[in-house]
Each structure stands twice: as structure tokens, then as C-alpha cells.
Amino acid sequence: MKTPLLASLCVATLALTACDKKPNEAPASSAATSASPAGTQPATAALSTNNIKDIKNDLIEIQTLSQNRSKEALNLQNKANQAAQKNDKAALNTIIAEMQTYIANFNRDLDALALKSTELDKVRGKIKESNNLGIELSEESIAEKPDMKKIAELRDRATQLQKELVADMQALENKVKTAQ
Numbered sequence: 001m002k003t004p005l006l007a008s009l010c011v012a013t014l015a016l017t018a019c020d021k022k023p024n025e026a027p028a029s030s031a032a033t034s035a036s037p038a039g040t041q042p043a044t045a046a047l048s049t050n051n052i053k054d055i056k057n058d059l060i061e062i063q064t065l066s067q068n069r070s071k072e073a074l075n076l077q078n079k080a081n082q083a084a085q086k087n088d089k090a091a092l093n094t095i096i097a098e099m100q101t102y103i104a105n106f107n108r109d110l111d112a113l114a115l116k117s118t119e120l121d122k123v124r125g126k127i128k129e130s131n132n133l134g135i136e137l138s139e140e141s142i143a144e145k146p147d148m149k150k151i152a153e154l155r156d157r158a159t160q161l162q163k164e165l166v167a168d169m170q171a172l173e174n175k176v177k178t179a180q
Helices: 002-009 011-020 052-085 089-112 118-141 148-179
Strands: none
Touching: 052 089, 052 118, 052 148, 089 118, 118 148
16 A cells, blocks of 8 residues: 555645746656546636736746645645555544645635636646645545556546646746746
């Protein structure tokens, strides 16, 4: 149980680290997160497309939120790693519950951002998908009888989503930098 568990319990921080990365910087881990379809907040105003000012402001919004929440995510990851190394099932269950609350709050905060660009609205959806995948992967990893095939599929999707998030953020940051 330890190997898939350790790999999967780290996923809550991956979307955050993807958003904090500067161009040409690699993600902190090769796993990522989410199987649930990502929903985004209902648009109350039309979103712009290819508007550098909106993209730049939205990048700042998402990166600021991610940086503000990253310490909490790292603390949860450390607690999960310690509990997994001790094979402490009760502690892991408690940590998964804390992660669920953290993810729900983070997704709520993402929804609350008044993003203006379609580009970053799509990134927000991927981050939420990643967050939800992380919870699903963590829950499956600590199940009484973990489905290793499902865990592998979730991990593969998580890895792909992480790569997409990093690439999307780098492309948008480069687009803003090039326009200046």
C-alpha cells in the first residue's frame, strides 16, 4: 500500500506547484490530479480571448491564490507522508478528510476569482479537475481493497493533467512576456 499511497497523497499540492512555476521550471512532482469533470464558475460577464491585459491580471490572481494556499497544501502532504510511512490508517483517514476540506475551500476560492480571460478560466477548470483527481486518488489508495488498475489510471491522468497545466501556464506567461 505504501508506494501508491505516497504517490497519490502528494497530489493536492501539484496544481499549486504547477501554478507557481516560472517558465522553463519543471513541476515539483510527476503525479497530478482529477477524474471528475471540472466545472467553472458561471460567467456573469463575457470572457475575453487573447487579451494580454486580462491574461496578465488573471495569471497574477491564480498565482497569488496558489502561493497563499501552498503552505497549507505542503503541510498536508508532509502529514500524509509521515502517516503513510508509519502505515497509520486512522491518521491517513483523518488527513484525507482534511485534504477534502482543503480542496473544497481551494476550489471555492478559485471559483470566487473574477477572471476575465477564457485562457485562465480554462486553467482554473484544469486546476479544479486536478484537485478533485487528487482526492479521488488518495481515497482509492487508502481503500480497504485498493483497485490498483484504477489507481494506475488515475495516476496516468494526473500526470498528463500536470503536464498540461505546466505547459498552459508557461505558454500564457510567455505570451504576456512577449507582448511587453
